[in-house]
Amino acid sequence: xxxxxxxxxxxxxxxxxAQLKTxxxxxxxxxxxxxxxxxxxxxxxxNKQHLPTxxxxxxxxxxxxxxxxxxxxxxxxxxxxxxQAKGLSQKDLATKINEKQQIITDYxxxxxxxxxxxxxxxxxxxxxxxxxxxxxxxFVPPPPSTKK
Numbered sequence: 001x002x003x004x005x006x007x008x009x010x011x012x013x014x015x016x017x018a019q020l021k022t023x024x025x026x027x028x029x030x031x032x033x034x035x036x037x038x039x040x041x042x043x044x045x046x047n048k049q050h051l052p053t054x055x056x057x058x059x060x061x062x063x064x065x066x067x068x069x070x071x072x073x074x075x076x077x078x079x080x081x082x083x084q085a086k087g088l089s090q091k092d093l094a095t096k097i098n099e100k101q102q103i104i105t106d107y108x109x110x111x112x113x114x115x116x117x118x119x120x121x122x123x124x125x126x127x128x129x130x131x132x133x134x135x136x137x138x139f140v141p142p143p144p145s146t147k148k
Contacts, residue, residue: 068113075119075130076110082126083108097121 094101106112
């Protein structure tokens with residue numbers, strides 16, 4: 001038998017998992033009649049700093065025993081007075097703390113849901129304590145640590 005009489009069979013390598021997940025591979029599998037199962041991951045591909053808790057559906061239905069805790073009216077007034085004393089608009093304050101203007105509007109109207117991160121940013125910009133026992137006093141940032 002000579003080399004010309006031999007038949008060589010080349011096999012394709014199986015596709016890798018990443019290649020099977022492409023849109024074209026999924027569409028091809030559907031055309032061929034294969035069963036395709038897809039899942040949407042919770043908050044997949046988002047880059048959000050303040051993620052909602054898993055009980056948001058319960059909180060959205062707000063009942064007597066389980067409802068959103070809104071910001072206190074006295075704190076809302078302090079935010080508004082501190083912002084006006086610095087001569088800032090709501091948009092300016094939102095820009096300085098890297099948040100949306102709607103968050104400032106909600107906090108000043110007493111509708112916002114308290115978030116310690118946002119309140120801390122506002123304290124630094126406005127110079128007024130908005131959390132703890134000394135609400136309304138002047139905010140003095142802690143000294144930088146000198147650890148080596």
